[in-house]
Amino acid sequence: MNKMKRRGVLALSFAGLLGLGFYAWSANRSEAPAPAPGQKAAAPAAQAAPARPVAVEVATVLAVDFADDTTAVGTLKAAESVVLRPEVSGRITRIGFRDGALVNKGDLLIAFDATIPDAELAQAQANRDLALASFKRNQELLEKKFISPQALDASAATLKVQEAAVQLAAAKAAKMRIQAPFRGIVGLRDVSVGSYIKEGEALVNIEDVSSLRVDFRLAETWLERVKAGQSLELGSDALPGQRFVAKVEAIDPQIDPNGRSIAVRARLDNAAGQLRPGMFVRLRLAFGERKGVLMVPEEAIMPGAKPAVFKVVDGKAERVVVRTGIRRDAQVEIVDGLAAGDVVVSAGQLKLRPGAPVTVPGAKAPEGAQGKP
Known part of the structure; x- marks a missing residue:
């Protein structure tokens, strides 16, 4: 018995829902006016309303002449610059320049105590002179067959050794004098006569400023x-x-x-x-100088794999891929894609889609277009 009652309640509820649905459908249908004979049904509101123009700022592509630089x-x-440093240690005995003065190549700038190197040079020169005299005497003796050729060769070798000793002593003595390597202006020195300078210590700089x-x-x-x-x-x-x-x-x-x-x-x-x-x-x-260079504001260029701009054509935005050149004073050169006089969007690109209508706030509408967006 209980099962029969439940089925009856469910059947009555279902019938009531169907009746309510039919009543709502009939009421809505009666409120909508029927189209007059020969007149088409009205389109939905979403299809009838035109797209709203997007407010943007624009700029004109200009052809300008400017210096390409x-x-x-x-x-x-x-041109030449060096800091003079000694190759040997020693005590300064002479300074041959004034601070900030112009010196010529080869001028003596600083001299060190060269007593020992000069003495070694004099000793080497004396030994060389003795070896030279011995070599010449042996040449005469060989002509008279008093000595063997081997004896002459030995004296010749001794002479070469003494000549090399002279060159070595002369090189040591030369390092005790520092000369200007080129014509230039010397800087400010921090040393004086009597100062003991170590090997490699900075003495003074010299600059060729010609x-x-x-x-x-x-x-x-x-x-x-x-x-x-x-x-x-x-x-x-x-x-x-x-x-x-x-x-x-x-x-x-x-x-x-x-x-x-x-x-x-x-x-x-x-x-x-x-x-x-x-x-x-x-x-x-x-x-x-380059003439007729097309320039647009930097803000008009949309970054991406290929730079592009929105060009305004008949009141609508048209996306155009461009090739850019140099940038100068917040302007970008357009190498390809636009022509002089084209109007491009300089602000508001993020709200645009290709083909979207645009409007420029504050722009004067053309005659006969009052009241139009």
Whole structure:
């Protein structure tokens, strides 16, 4: 009996649910107006509403003329620079220069006490003279058949040994005198007459500033354009308003694997002596003037495997892949993909999709378009 009651309750519940569903369907159908004869049914609201324009900022592709150049920074170095150091220990007996003076190649700068080396040289010279006299006498005796040829050979060997001893003593004596290796300006000394100097101790520096070198680095993209002999312009903060001309002397054949840059060395004349080694300088290399270069703001370029921009065509955004060139003053060169006068999106690209309508806030609408988005 209980089972029969449960089945009856379930049947009544199911019938009630069906009745409620039919009533709701009938009510909704009666509220929707039937289309008039000859009139099509209205499209859904999602299909009828047009896509809303996306507010963006735009820029015009400009064709400009500018000097094709690049800049760098560097430090001046002397054409020749050396710190004089003695090869032997000794006591200074003479200083032959004034601090900061110009000296010529071969001038005596510092002399050490050479009493012992000079005596050894004199002894070696005396032994050589004795060996030479003995050799000449043996030559005469050999002609008279008083000695054998072997005796003459022995005297000749002794003469060579004594000549070598003279050269050795002369070399030792020469190391007691330090001469200028080239024409240049000596620095400030920290030694005096009577100072005992050890082997290898720094004495004074000498710099050839008649011409200067400057080493700087450029990005590897300039490798094919910078050449030896090319002129460049440089200036220093210490001499505002003045410009100096240098020439590229050499290019390092190896590219720095860390910074992907190339080392370049230039040389400039400094006969007037205005510049000094160690000065910081700014350089500019000019490669000529280029005309009609297409430029767009950096913000318009969308990064990726292939750089691209959104070009505005008939009020819609069109994605265009471009090929870029140099960058300068927040502008990027467009080598391929755009033409002068094209309008590109410079801000708001993240909200765009190809074919999306765009609008520029604050832009004046064309005549007859009032009220249109």
